[in-house]
Amino acid sequence: QKEVEQNSGPLSVPEGAIASLNCTYSDRVSQSFFWYRQYSGKSPELIMSIYSNGDKEDGRFTAQLNKASQYVSLLIRDSQPSDSATYLCAVSPGNNRKLIWGLGTSLAVNP
Amino acid sequence: DAGVTQSPTHLIKTRGQHVTLRCSPISGHKSVSWYQQVLGQGPQFIFQYYEKEERGRGNFPDRFSARQFPNYSSELNVNALLLGDSALYLCASSFDPSYSNQPQHFGDGTRLSIL
Numbered sequence: 001q002k003e004v005e006q007n008s009g010p011l012s013v014p015e016g017a018i019a020s021l022n023c024t025y026s027d028r029v030s031q032s033f034f035w036y037r038q039y040s041g042k043s044p045e046l047i048m049s050i051y052s053n054g055d056k057e058d059g060r061f062t063a064q065l066n067k068a069s070q071y072v073s074l075l076i077r078d079s080q081p082s083d084s085a086t087y088l089c090a091v092s093p094g095n096n097r098k099l100i101w102g103l104g105t106s107l108a109v110n111p
Numbered sequence: 112d113a114g115v116t117q118s119p120t121h122l123i124k125t126r127g128q129h130v131t132l133r134c135s136p137i138s139g140h141k142s143v144s145w146y147q148q149v150l151g152q153g154p155q156f157i158f159q160y161y162e163k164e165e166r167g168r169g170n171f172p173d174r175f176s177a178r179q180f181p182n183y184s185s186e187l188n189v190n191a192l193l194l195g196d197s198a199l200y201l202c203a204s205s206f207d208p209s210y211s212n213q214p215q216h217f218g219d220g221t222r223l224s225i226l
Contacts, residue, residue, distance in 0.1 A: 031212070032212045032214075034214050034215075036217075042219070042220075043199075043201055043217040043218060043219050043220045044154065044201070044217050045217070046214050046215075046216060049212070049214050051212055088153055088154075090215075092212070098144070098156050098159055098167045098169075099144075099156070099215060101153040101154050101155075101156075102153055103151075103152055103153045104152075104153050
């Protein structure tokens with residue numbers, strides 16, 4: 001089992017719809033969770049961080065964390081074509097250990 | 112404030128050569144991490160440095176080495192380049208990796224092509 005797993009996609013949604021991206025992790029002691037967006041040929045850009053169970057909202061983005069089930073998700077409301085990118089989930093196990101990265105989910109928002 | 116800066120942006124080398132990539136972290140950040148990203152995959156961890164000391168090393172051969180300078184900038188060196196080293200090399204900085212809630216911020220990367 002990979003430490004951080006994401007569906008590779010592509011996930012295709014129409015413009016204006018809600019895009020739902022999921023990430024599961026294997027290390028139960030993981031403490032911090034990050035979502036990055038990466039456009040083709042560009043570097044990852046931090047869009048959300050979440051540390052405690054529940055929802056965290058920032059504009060059109062909502063991160064959801066469920067430590068008991070070991071998953072973290074990212075919802076994008078009112079999806080725009082400019083949201084088309086690869087979304088990377090990164091998990092910090094704590095204890096000075098390095099970030100663990102998923103392979104990313106490709107999202108395509110169709111006009 | 113300037114973000115993470117990397118140089119060069121693009122580099123073309125041939126097999127067997129060596130390369131040095133450079134990174135300057137965000138002002139005030141003391142930790143630098145290096146990643147290799149090949150097309151279609153997530154970043155693969157190479158090294159992490161904090162206060163000029165190596166804090167972590169990924170599963171890369173000894174051809175890969177790095178160091179961090181007193182001003183917290185960093186260099187990644189790769190010797191005896193192979194075709195498989197062709198990738199986007201990313202540098203990320205954070206304030207202190209001891210705190211797990213510290214996100215990493217990436218530079219624009221160096222695109223390395225091996226011919």
